[in-house]
Amino acid sequence: MGxxxxxxxxxxxxxxxVVAAAVAVAATVWGATAIVGPxxxxxxxxxxxxxxxxxxxxxxxxxGSPNAPRQHMPEEIAHASxxxxxxxxxxxxxxPDPRWTPRILSVLAEHDVKATFCMVGPQxxxxxxxxxxxxxxxxxxCDHTMSHDTAMDKKPVAYQKAQILDAQRQIEQAAGGDAKVxxxxxxxxxxxxDSRRIAAAAGMRPLGWNVDSKDFSxxxxxxxxxxxxxxxxxxxxxxxxxxxxxxxxxVEALDKVLSWLEDQGRPTGFPVRTAP
Numbered sequence: 559m560g561x562x563x564x565x566x567x568x569x570x571x572x573x574x575x576v577v578a579a580a581v582a583v584a585a586t587v588w589g590a591t592a593i594v595g596p597x598x599x600x601x602x603x604x605x606x607x608x609x610x611x612x613x614x615x616x617x618x619x620x621x622g623s624p625n626a627p628r629q630h631m632p633e634e635i636a637h638a639s640x641x642x643x644x645x646x647x648x649x650x651x652x653x654p655d656p657r658w659t660p661r662i663l664s665v666l667a668e669h670d671v672k673a674t675f676c677m678v679g680p681q682x683x684x685x686x687x688x689x690x691x692x693x694x695x696x697x698x699x700c701d702h703t704m705s706h707d708t709a710m711d712k713k714p715v716a717y718q719k720a721q722i723l724d725a726q727r728q729i730e731q732a733a734g735g736d737a738k739v740x741x742x743x744x745x746x747x748x749x750x751x752d753s754r755r756i757a758a759a760a761g762m763r764p765l766g767w768n769v770d771s772k773d774f775s776x777x778x779x780x781x782x783x784x785x786x787x788x789x790x791x792x793x794x795x796x797x798x799x800x801x802x803x804x805x806x807x808x809v810e811a812l813d814k815v816l817s818w819l820e821d822q823g824r825p826t827g828f829p830v831r832t833a834p
Contacts, residue, residue, distance in 0.1 A: 628738070628761040632833045633754040635766040636741070639794045641827035646794050646819055648673040648812075648826055649767060651702060651743065652801030654681055654688035661809045662800045663695055669816040671826045674765070676700035676743045679725030681801060686732035693737045698828055700741035701726045701762055708746030715752045722756050740831060741765040763831040768793025771815075773808040782811035787818065795829055 639645040648666070650673050653659045659675075666673055675692050677699065682689050692699065703710065703721040710718055726739045742757035743765045744750075754764045769789040773782045786796055796815075798808050819826065 631763040658805040676702040679728035682732040689732040711748035767797040769796040
């Protein structure tokens with residue numbers, strides 16, 4: 559091949575290389591830009607700007623799903639219900655307990671009600687079978703710290719962080735699978751700006767309550783029911799307990815309260831996690 563022919567061939571090859579590079583760049587800009595979410599999942603963003611979820615559909619990443627990627631939650635304390643309107647949130651604290659949690663779960667199943675269980679880390683670690691039963695029943699998990707220290711708002715930030723994040727880890731390990739702890743409730747309501755920030759950054763919405771059933775002090779079944787009925791005007795989130803002692807009154811009162819809610823036509827649901 560002569561010098562002129564080789565020169566023309568080399569020039570043609572260079573033009574083809576430039577065109578191919580331009581096509582690749584255009585495809586990246588318009589069709590398939592890789593994105594990395596909070597859980598380091600690499601997805602594909604299509605031309606309309608929508609990110610494809612994990613294989614098998616996008617429902618696994620929907621807000622509130624136990625399989626949703628870890629995302630930063632609002633730091634404000636939640637009291638409202640996802641269902642809005644007259645929806646009531648049933649929340650259960652201080653367990654799991656091998657005697658009382660199964661009975662609470664039985665009452666909830668009988669009324670087809672889903673609840674939020676605020677668990678103490680070591681209790682969850684000691685009873686992983688119960689944590690798995692809670693998750694299997696369609697209920698949600700809440701972090702109630704490692705030692706239920708009602709004075710933790712007066713403790714150093716490092717202490718608060720360990721109480722919250724160690725409990726989250728223990729509960730999720732006990733639950734197994736892809737279950738996530740979706741809320742954080744401070745013992746005795748001892749929230750601080752730091753504890754709310756720590757929980758929210760770990761994907762847990764700080765969770766308060768509107769109605770304290772007073773069941774913890776065992777005032778009698780009738781008194782518990784009267785308290786709940788009288789205070790529901792304050793808001794939708796009701797506090798009960800499955801740990802911390804004999805919960806016989808709680809089991810009976812919860813059954814009657816749920817029957818009363820059904821008679822009133824009031825649905826039950828979960829507390830909000832994201833901002834309005």
